[in-house]
Amino acid sequence: MRTLAAGSPERSVGGFTLLELLVVVAIVAMSSLGVGFAMRDAALVQLERDGERLSALLESARARSRVSGVPVRWHPTEDGFRFEGLSEPELPQQWLDVDTRVAGVTGTVLLTLGPEPIIGAQQLSLVSSRAPGKSVRLSTDGVRPFALQVALP
Numbered sequence: 001m002r003t004l005a006a007g008s009p010e011r012s013v014g015g016f017t018l019l020e021l022l023v024v025v026a027i028v029a030m031s032s033l034g035v036g037f038a039m040r041d042a043a044l045v046q047l048e049r050d051g052e053r054l055s056a057l058l059e060s061a062r063a064r065s066r067v068s069g070v071p072v073r074w075h076p077t078e079d080g081f082r083f084e085g086l087s088e089p090e091l092p093q094q095w096l097d098v099d100t101r102v103a104g105v106t107g108t109v110l111l112t113l114g115p116e117p118i119i120g121a122q123q124l125s126l127v128s129s130r131a132p133g134k135s136v137r138l139s140t141d142g143v144r145p146f147a148l149q150v151a152l153p
Contacts, residue, residue, distance in 0.1 A: 043131035046097040048150060051126050051136035054081075055146040057091055058113060058138070064090070065114030074111040076102040099129045118142050125151070 058074060061083050065072040072085035080094035081102075102110070103125040111122050123139035137149045 041131060041134070043099070043128050044134050044150070047100060047126060047128045047131055047134065047136050048148065050096050050100045051138055051148045053096060054126070055138055055148055057083075058111065058146045061086060061091060062113040062119070066117060069115045071115055072113040074113060075108055076110060097128065097130075101127055101129070103127045103135060 061072045061074065064086060070085050072083055074081060074083055076082075077093075082093055083091050110124055112119060119140070119142045121139070121141050123137055125135045125137045127135045135151045137151055138146045139149065140146045
């Protein structure tokens with residue numbers, strides 16, 4: 001029968017070290033985190049995109065109203081939205097996603113954008129039929145630009 005002395009070169013290794021296991025667990029955790037970020041809700045992303053675009057359009061209309069001295073009003077329609085007080089072809093009038101809607105009212109004047117430099121505090125919420133329970137809110141205090149806030153259930 002053979003016996004091995006401590007430190008003998010013929011020592012057999014029978015498993016993984018704790019450090020090797022920790023490295024593998026860390027790699028798996030980082031990979032799953034990356035996959036989680038890559039798999040965001042497409043409907044919510046589209047809703048955010050429409051919100052950001054509308055925020056930019058509202059600020060553009062607000063600036064044009066201040067320059068021209070003509071009041072500009074924004075309101076939703078059945079298939080998009082409309083800016084009253086500006087020439088028709090100047091700003092887009094449809095959502096990027098056909099499922100995007102304004103929560104609550106349709107067809108009434110919803111936002112007044114000028115021509116005064118300070119307007120009243122205003123807000124609106126956008127929803128999508130593909131993302132029930134999720135919405136984005138655009139709001140301004142009347143001085144700052146419209147800001148986008150995502151509301152999750």
